[in-house]
Each structure stands twice: as C-alpha cells, then as structure tokens.
Amino acid sequence: MLATPLVTLQRDVEGGGDLGRLVEIVAEHEVVEVVVGMPRTLAGRHGPAAEAAESYGTALAERIAPVPVVYSDERLTTVTASRMLSKRGVRGKKQRAVVDQAAAVEILQAWLDSRGNTTREELS
Structure with missing residues (x-):
C-alpha cells in the first residue's frame, strides 16, 4: 500500500x-x-x-x-519530509505550506510498512 x-x-x-x-x-x-x-x-x-x-x-x-x-x-518525520521536498525542488514558503502534509504521509507510510501486507479485509 x-x-x-x-x-x-x-x-x-x-x-x-x-x-x-x-x-x-x-x-x-x-x-x-x-x-x-x-x-x-x-x-x-x-x-x-x-x-x-x-x-x-x-x-x-x-x-x-x-x-x-x-x-x-x-x-524526525518533519525533517525527512523537508529533505524529500528539498530534493524535489520545493523550498521556502511552498515547502512550509506542504511540509506537515508530507510528514503525515511519512507517518502513515512508515506505519503501513510496519504492518507488512495486511489487507483491508484483515483490518475489518
């Protein structure tokens, strides 16, 4: 996922x-x-x-x-997100506007990765 x-x-x-x-x-x-x-x-x-x-x-x-x-x-998710955005050329005000969203994606992706291949049916 x-x-x-x-x-x-x-x-x-x-x-x-x-x-x-x-x-x-x-x-x-x-x-x-x-x-x-x-x-x-x-x-x-x-x-x-x-x-x-x-x-x-x-x-x-x-x-x-x-x-x-x-x-x-x-x-460290905000740090990771900031670095990722910088590598993609997103800096300054534009980065500040989306860094929290990017950090939230990092949090969710790390959680999903820790769950392995759990399916939606298994979560229900």
Missing part, C-alpha cells in the same frame, strides 16, 4: 472543528483504522506534545468508534 495525502486540516483547539471534519472523512471514505502521529522525544519519552496527541486520539476514538485509533512514532 502507498500512503497519499488527502486533505490538510488546521487544528481547531478551541472549537474542535478539525475533529468534526475528521469524523466526516472517516465515514465518507469508509476508513477502517486511523493512525495518529505520536511525537516522542528523540530519547523515546512522552512529553507534553505526546500527551496532547494522546488526548486528541482519545477524543477522536470516542467519536469514530468502532473504528480503531492507533499511534505511530513521528520522530
């Missing part, structure tokens, strides 16, 4: 509009599992950002049940 970007959502910490849109996307695309990036420190520890990601994942899981929410290590 190959991860491809679908849409970039802006975080809406106060209103939760991003969660609502994710719920719509999960239903619209018949998603069977959601992967949330877990921002651990380089030493592998959980910091405030990881706690926020866990809280977000829990809130999402409550709204999309029975679709499972899993977490995937996102260490």
Whole structure:
C-alpha cells in the first residue's frame, strides 16, 4: 500500500472543528483504522506534545468508534519530509505550506510498512 495525502486540516483547539471534519472523512471514505502521529522525544519519552496527541486520539476514538485509533512514532518525520521536498525542488514558503502534509504521509507510510501486507479485509 502507498500512503497519499488527502486533505490538510488546521487544528481547531478551541472549537474542535478539525475533529468534526475528521469524523466526516472517516465515514465518507469508509476508513477502517486511523493512525495518529505520536511525537516522542528523540530519547523515546512522552512529553507534553505526546500527551496532547494522546488526548486528541482519545477524543477522536470516542467519536469514530468502532473504528480503531492507533499511534505511530513521528520522530524526525518533519525533517525527512523537508529533505524529500528539498530534493524535489520545493523550498521556502511552498515547502512550509506542504511540509506537515508530507510528514503525515511519512507517518502513515512508515506505519503501513510496519504492518507488512495486511489487507483491508484483515483490518475489518
């Protein structure tokens, strides 16, 4: 399987509009599992950002049940995405506009690769 970007959502910490849109996307695309990036420190520890990601994942899981929410290590994904974009000639403002989306693709692709050849039927 190959991860491809679908849409970039802006975080809406106060209103939760991003969660609502994710719920719509999960239903619209018949998603069977959601992967949330877990921002651990380089030493592998959980910091405030990881706690926020866990809280977000829990809130999402409550709204999309029975679709499972899993977490995937996102260490260095922004660095990897920035390098990949630079190699493709995307720099400056253009890179800043898409680097989060590219990092999300990196997170999902790493998770898919770690799963091997699991089929959609096996996930259901």
